[in-house]
Amino acid sequence: MSYTSADPGPPALRLASTGTLTYGLSVGEVLGVSTLNGARLIAGRTGLDRIVQRLNVMEVPDILSWVKPNELLLTTGYPLRNTPQSLDNLVADLDERGLAALAIKLGRYLDSLPAEMIAQADRRGFPLILLPNDVGFDDILNQVLTDILNRQAAVLARTEEVHRALVQIVLCGGGLQEVVDEVATLLDVAVVVLDGEQRVLAGAGPDKHVQAMRAFDAGRHAACGRGGCGIIGAHGTGDHLVVPVMAGGFDHGRIVAFSPAGTLRGTDLGILERAATVAALVVTKQQAVAAVESKYRADFLRDILAGRAGDDGRVIAHCDGFGWNLDRPVMVVVAELDGRPRGAPAAGADADGKGRGKGADADGGNRGRGAEERTAQERLAAAWTTAVRRHDRGAAVASFAHEVVAVVGADGFDSAELTAGPVQAMVKEASSIFAEHLPVRRTFSTGISRTVSSPAALPEAYEQAVKAVRVGRQLNGAGARAHFDQLGVYRLLSLVSDPEELHAFVRETLGDLAADDEPELVDLRRTLQVLLETNLNVAETARRLHFHYNTLRYRIGKLERMLGAFTEDAHLRLNLTLALHVLRMRGI
Numbered sequence: 067m068s069y070t071s072a073d074p075g076p077p078a079l080r081l082a083s084t085g086t087l088t089y090g091l092s093v094g095e096v097l098g099v100s101t102l103n104g105a106r107l108i109a110g111r112t113g114l115d116r117i118v119q120r121l122n123v124m125e126v127p128d129i130l131s132w133v134k135p136n137e138l139l140l141t142t143g144y145p146l147r148n149t150p151q152s153l154d155n156l157v158a159d160l161d162e163r164g165l166a167a168l169a170i171k172l173g174r175y176l177d178s179l180p181a182e183m184i185a186q187a188d189r190r191g192f193p194l195i196l197l198p199n200d201v202g203f204d205d206i207l208n209q210v211l212t213d214i215l216n217r218q219a220a221v222l223a224r225t226e227e228v229h230r231a232l233v234q235i236v237l238c239g240g241g242l243q244e245v246v247d248e249v250a251t252l253l254d255v256a257v258v259v260l261d262g263e264q265r266v267l268a269g270a271g272p273d274k275h276v277q278a279m280r281a282f283d284a285g286r287h288a289a290c291g292r293g294g295c296g297i298i299g300a301h302g303t304g305d306h307l308v309v310p311v312m313a314g315g316f317d318h319g320r321i322v323a324f325s326p327a328g329t330l331r332g333t334d335l336g337i338l339e340r341a342a343t344v345a346a347l348v349v350t351k352q353q354a355v356a357a358v359e360s361k362y363r364a365d366f367l368r369d370i371l372a373g374r375a376g377d378d379g380r381v382i383a384h385c386d387g388f389g390w391n392l393d394r395p396v397m398v399v400v401a402e403l404d405g406r407p408r409g410a411p412a413a414g415a416d417a418d419g420k421g422r423g424k425g426a427d428a429d430g431g432n433r434g435r436g437a438e439e440r441t442a443q444e445r446l447a448a449a450w451t452t453a454v455r456r457h458d459r460g461a462a463v464a465s466f467a468h469e470v471v472a473v474v475g476a477d478g479f480d481s482a483e484l485t486a487g488p489v490q491a492m493v494k495e496a497s498s499i500f501a502e503h504l505p506v507r508r509t510f511s512t513g514i515s516r517t518v519s520s521p522a523a524l525p526e527a528y529e530q531a532v533k534a535v536r537v538g539r540q541l542n543g544a545g546a547r548a549h550f551d552q553l554g555v556y557r558l559l560s561l562v563s564d565p566e567e568l569h570a571f572v573r574e575t576l577g578d579l580a581a582d583d584e585p586e587l588v589d590l591r592r593t594l595q596v597l598l599e600t601n602l603n604v605a606e607t608a609r610r611l612h613f614h615y616n617t618l619r620y621r622i623g624k625l626e627r628m629l630g631a632f633t634e635d636a637h638l639r640l641n642l643t644l645a646l647h648v649l650r651m652r653g654i
Contacts, residue, residue, distance in 0.1 A: 090119035090214055093167045093193045096138060099213060101205045104198035105169070109184045113191035116166040119214065121207050135164030138210070140203050143176035153179060157186045157194070167193035169206075174199075225336035228252060232344040242268035242348050246321075249341045253323055253334050259311065259345055261319040267349075275324050309338045313346035321345055363388055364464035367471065370521060371398075371528040381521040390473070391460030397476040398515040398524060399489065400531040401450055401496065402469040403442055403508060404544035442508050446470055449500035453492045469535075473524065476517040489514060493547055509545040511535050516550055533560045540651055555647055568648050575645040577628060591646075593621050594629075598643050602633055 094114035097105055107114075117136050124141035126132070133139060139160065146153060153176075160168060168187075172178060179194065187194045197206075228249075235244050242259055246268045250257040256271025269276040307323040321342045323334065366384065369375040370392075375384070382393045447465035454461045454472050462473040474489065493512050500510065513534030515527035530550040537556045538548025550557060562568055572580050579591045593611060600606045608618045622633065632638045 090117045090136060091210065091217065092116065093118060093138070093195075095213075096167075096210055097195065099209050101201055101209045102195075102197070104201070106196040108179065108194040108196050109187035110167070110191050110193035111188075113167070113193045116191075116193065118166045118210065121210055123203055123207075130159055130163065133160065133163055133165055137165050139165055139168050140170075140197070140206060141168070142171045142174060144174075147175040153183050154186075157183055157190065157192050161190045161192045165192075167195055169195040169197050171197045171199060221336055225340055228337045229340040229344070232341060236344055236348055241352070242345060243270075245341060245344055245348060246270045249321075249323070249337065252337060253325075255323050255325040255334075257321065257323050257341075259319060259321050262317055267319065271324070275326065307335055307338050309335070309342040311342045311346045311349060313350045318346060318349045360464070363462075364466065367462055367464040367473070368466065370473075371471065371525055373522075373525040375521070378521045385462065385521075388462070389460065390462040391475070392462070392473065392521050392524075394460075395476045395517050395519050396473050396524075396527075397489070397517050398527040398531040399472045399474055399492070400469050400513045400528070400535050401446060401472075401493075401510050402513075402535050402539075403439075403446060403510050404539065405508070443468070446496075446500055446510055449496045450492075452499055453496035456495065457488050457492050469532075471528070471531075490547075497545075511539040511544065511546040512548070513538060514547075514549045533557070536560075537651065555644070556651060559644070559648055559651060572645045572648050575629075575641045576649075579628065580645075580649070590621065590625060590628075591649075593618070594625055594642065595646050597622070597625075598639060598646070602639075 092114060093116045096102065096118050097107065097114075118138045119136040120134065120138075122133060122137045122139050124139055124145055127145045129139070129145070146156075157168070170176070170179070184194065186192075232245055232248060235248060246257050246259055247270045250270035256269070256275035258269040258271075258276055259267045261267055266276065305325055309321050311318040311321055321338060323338055366375065366388075370381055370385075375381050385392045443465065447463075447470050450470045450472060451463045454463050454474060458474050460475065464471055472492075474492070497510075501507065513531040513536070515530035515534070518524060518527045534548040534550045534553060535546075537553050537560055538546035541556065542548070553560070559568065576591070578584075579587055579594065582588055593607070593613075596607045596610050597604075600610070604615065604618055604622070607613075608615050611618070613621070626632060629642065630638055632642055
């Protein structure tokens with residue numbers, strides 16, 4: 067029987083059951099230690115990359131109860147000397163329990179190994195090693211375990227050195243890009259940091275490699291457990307390493323290393339984990355700074371819209387510091403989520419449910435909303451910020467409690483062409499971005515004010531945009547887009563400051579038809595509405611309502627007994643039409 071020497075394999079890495087990444091030696095490396103110079107590989111050459119993390123000695127026949135995964139099992143065959151037939155199934159039993167290899171001494175208790183045992187080891191890729199007779203088990207145990215510990219100590223020392231270098235970068239004011247550059251240099255591979263939506267936050271390496279990682283499904287290959295399971299590439303090619311960027315229990319994205327040549331090693335994962343920790347610190351710091359800046363911007367924009375930010379010169383100068391250009395014709399755009407949970411204040415109400423007054427409450431409403439609503443509001447703000455920045459670099463954008471407000475340039479804007487133009491492009495782009503990553507489909511309605519030429523007129527423009535949102539949604543449903551000038555009579559009705567006056571007008575004009583509690587009266591009100599819409603065309607009304615002509619004539623008579631002779635009184639018809647319009651605006 068011929069035996070072959072084994073070539074040492076690459077450094078090995080495995081994920082322990084605790085989620086801790088533990089380094090070991092491959093079977094090929096174990097065969098390369100000095101105490102095993104005379105060892106021979108009998109079978110299972112394809113398993114030389116199996117990982118050895120511990121060693122065990124077979125002293126009893128029922129060894130299966132005592133073995134553990136990733137063990138190198140040493141034996142003289144003594145426990146099996148009286149039952150050689152047990153050797154036939156020993157390889158399969160050990161392989162199924164995750165052992166790395168079996169090393170055996172022949173000659174004293176066993177003269178040879180069964181051919182079936184060797185064939186089975188080759189089929190399974192389970193290494194069988196013939197040990198030299200002049201080597202003691204204690205020498206093998208000492209040297210292999212020492213090498214494993216030395217390997218792990220060296221890897222940990224290098225990883226710690228890298229961690230200190232990365233932390234120093236951050237302490238010196240470096241950001242994600244500097245951290246990524248350093249990791250790419252250390253590993254000699256391309257590296258990117260992706261956020262939770264697979265957008266590149268920072269990248270280093272050739273552009274084609276960065277783009278390849280951008281398209282890479284990092285979520286599918288992301289780690290399991292706190293440190294990441296270090297899944298390597300598709301089909302085990304070794305071209306990708308992925309580690310999550312976590313901080314405070316929040317997933318901030320992934321850090322991905324990419325080597326098209328497959329040169330990434332398991333030991334590189336420790337460096338990538340340290341980089342992910344430092345990246346989490348950088349991201350957390352950036353988010354904290356951005357939150358403070360965003361709140362300061364939102365507070366100032368709220369003061370402008372409330373008319374308490376000062377004179378125009380002060381407002382324009384202050385806004386220049388934010389990159390906002392208000393020294394030009396502008397309009398206010400308000401975007402508000404549709405389908406707000408019951409009990410949440412309306413767009414025009416403060417947290418106590420009363421009138422808006424002169425500005426939106428930016429914080430009070432957040433406490434009453436659930437996590438999903440807050441997430442949707444944050445995504446709406448991010449979508450609008452991205453869309454507005456692409457079309458108007460000088461626009462002001464801020465997120466309030468239940469809405470996103472943008473003050474955008476209005477040069478050349480024509481309200482008669484609402485279906486086109488830059489504002490409409492912003493709305494469409496924001497809708498597209500907003501819908502990209504939400505697990506549940508949500509929509510938002512948009513209101514646009516008239517054009518104003520000075521900051522002093524912005525409070526009125528803001529109120530117009532808010533009314534356009536509310537009236538537009540009521541008339542057209544979720545996802546409405548309305549300009550204040552296109553609301554028609556509803557614009558006039560919305561300007562009535564006292565809702566009770568409108569309600570009283572409806573009750574006086576429609577009488578019992580103003581109520582919704584009786585289906586028959588609601589049906590009669592629908593008949594009245596269609597009659598007025600068709601300018602009292604009885605035939606057309608009957609066709610729309612699917613009534614017989616005589617049935618409709620009967621209903622007209624009943625309506626006139628309740629409301630008066632509206633078929634002959636134009637002023638009464640006007641009042642009835644206005645009352646029906648007010649009812650359509652109910653809830654605004």
